[in-house]
Amino acid sequence: MKALVWFRSDLRVQDNPALRHAFKEADSVEAVYFYSAEQLKNHNEADVKIDFLIQHLFSLEKTLTSLNVPLTIIQSNGFEEDSILLKKYCIDRSVKKVFWNNQFGEDENLRDKQVLEALEFNKILVKTFHDQVIYKPGSLKTGQGNPYAVFTPFKRKWIENFEMDFLDINFQYVKKNPQDLTSNITTFDFNYSRTHRVNMDLWSIGESAALQRLHKFLDEKIINYSKNRNDPILEGTSRISPYLALGIISSKKCILEALKINNFEFTSGNVGVTKWIDEIIWREFYKNIMFSFPKVSRGQPFQDYSKKIKWRFKEEEFQAWKEGKTGFPIVDAAMRQLHYEGWMHNRLRMVVAMFFTKNMLHDWRLGEAYFMKNLIDGDFASNNGGWQWSSSTGTDAAPYFRIFNPITQSTNFDKEGLFIKKYIPELKDLDKSVIHNPSKEHRKYCNYPEPILDLKESRLRAIEAFKIAKS
Numbered sequence: 001m002k003a004l005v006w007f008r009s010d011l012r013v014q015d016n017p018a019l020r021h022a023f024k025e026a027d028s029v030e031a032v033y034f035y036s037a038e039q040l041k042n043h044n045e046a047d048v049k050i051d052f053l054i055q056h057l058f059s060l061e062k063t064l065t066s067l068n069v070p071l072t073i074i075q076s077n078g079f080e081e082d083s084i085l086l087k088k089y090c091i092d093r094s095v096k097k098v099f100w101n102n103q104f105g106e107d108e109n110l111r112d113k114q115v116l117e118a119l120e121f122n123k124i125l126v127k128t129f130h131d132q133v134i135y136k137p138g139s140l141k142t143g144q145g146n147p148y149a150v151f152t153p154f155k156r157k158w159i160e161n162f163e164m165d166f167l168d169i170n171f172q173y174v175k176k177n178p179q180d181l182t183s184n185i186t187t188f189d190f191n192y193s194r195t196h197r198v199n200m201d202l203w204s205i206g207e208s209a210a211l212q213r214l215h216k217f218l219d220e221k222i223i224n225y226s227k228n229r230n231d232p233i234l235e236g237t238s239r240i241s242p243y244l245a246l247g248i249i250s251s252k253k254c255i256l257e258a259l260k261i262n263n264f265e266f267t268s269g270n271v272g273v274t275k276w277i278d279e280i281i282w283r284e285f286y287k288n289i290m291f292s293f294p295k296v297s298r299g300q301p302f303q304d305y306s307k308k309i310k311w312r313f314k315e316e317e318f319q320a321w322k323e324g325k326t327g328f329p330i331v332d333a334a335m336r337q338l339h340y341e342g343w344m345h346n347r348l349r350m351v352v353a354m355f356f357t358k359n360m361l362h363d364w365r366l367g368e369a370y371f372m373k374n375l376i377d378g379d380f381a382s383n384n385g386g387w388q389w390s391s392s393t394g395t396d397a398a399p400y401f402r403i404f405n406p407i408t409q410s411t412n413f414d415k416e417g418l419f420i421k422k423y424i425p426e427l428k429d430l431d432k433s434v435i436h437n438p439s440k441e442h443r444k445y446c447n448y449p450e451p452i453l454d455l456k457e458s459r460l461r462a463i464e465a466f467k468i469a470k471s
């Protein structure tokens, strides 16, 4: 029997249930990936993420070829076209069964429904799997049978129901026989021209590079994760997010390897390990929110009252924020990190998002879209969740009156000002006592802008806007 594996957000061979099952069931296996510049644009994917994706397709193709699985990249105009294209491929190549790992965004679900109908109509079998999160999305329910909307009880249930068998992911692939088809990746026109400024040396390519990154973090950093995760200059986090976003590594693999060094304990043992696993559960939580509350995928806030908030918009402020020229050093350093690395430290994502939605009182959707357009790890569910948390419009969000003061955040988490100096070289000569909030003279001397707003006034303005919306 000939099987086809449709790769989507799972650009890996290890712990890939669709590929694994195709190998178990079929004599010969082929693979496809649909590439659509239009669709990527439609979903606001970052240029840097597309660059990373294309490089990974080349890497995936090499690994698949070594197993005698040819990878065909198919040009598509978007999700609407995929059912026609896949059906044609299956008929042309006499494919009897198609395997894929589910994505579960709204558009993806609709596309899959159409594909499923088209294939079933043509008597082509389909087998689908869940690889992005541990539990089938939406399957963890509260005592009342509702989807979880608060993280802590979700996490409790997630841990309670966990079975170590979930982590039984090892599979030995045995090469299939050679086929009458070769991969087309070297001749495929991705029609991609780089516009980003990210140093791609930061993001090594390939599944084995992702594994190496994971093991380096587990060997060297996870023990101190709890202590170091909030100080951006310490590089105390894994930076595994871009690989998770494209499925170059699975969350199961991350959890398995972390548990190995913690006696397979979720709630006791090393606090660095348990905290890190908590963060992976946050990722799962937001994916469940996206699945169970489709309104968040339609640009709506989770908290209905917040639709009434009167957001401001000032082009100059938006521009200053984007360019890292707000006059608040920690905000600017963070935004410049985003441009140089395509990535931003988690603490700083919260700081800049709160500054944007509270102090600037700009609509969270603008910030969310800007992040998506610039992040190498852009992930709709986590990005939406992070923005809605920061703007107090989301599930389990920060209370609206809890507004981070960027200067206090800076003195707390970048004590020596080293992160600021790294990304804002204009300020490199300033002492740590002044770098978090330079005086007029210092700003002039360093050619660094004045603050775009008054923190106290803008804080009160935000609280008032939220109060009115709530009343």
Ligand SMILES: Cc1cc2nc3c(=O)[nH]c(=O)nc-3n(C[C@H](O)[C@H](O)[C@H](O)COP(=O)(O)OP(=O)(O)OC[C@H]3O[C@@H](n4cnc5c(N)ncnc54)[C@H](O)[C@@H]3O)c2cc1C
Binding pocket: 229, 237, 238, 239, 240, 241, 242, 244, 245, 276, 279, 280, 281, 282, 283, 284, 286, 344, 345, 346, 347, 349, 350, 353, 371, 375, 377, 378, 379, 380, 382, 383, 384, 385, 386, 387, 390
């Ligand atoms: C405004 C805002 C926007 C965000 N946008 C994204 C995004 O587009 N893509 C994305 O992957 N994450 C996003 N996050 C979550 C978080 O900032 C990143 O996952 C994290 O910084 C990635 O770095 P790391 O891999 O070193 O994380 P680590 O600290 O090593 O954590 C390990 C993994 O856990 C997950 N994780 C960690 N923190 C969170 C969190 N708060 N929410 C959900 N998952 C988390 C990630 O998959 C991460 O790779 C956003 C957070 C905020 C506040």
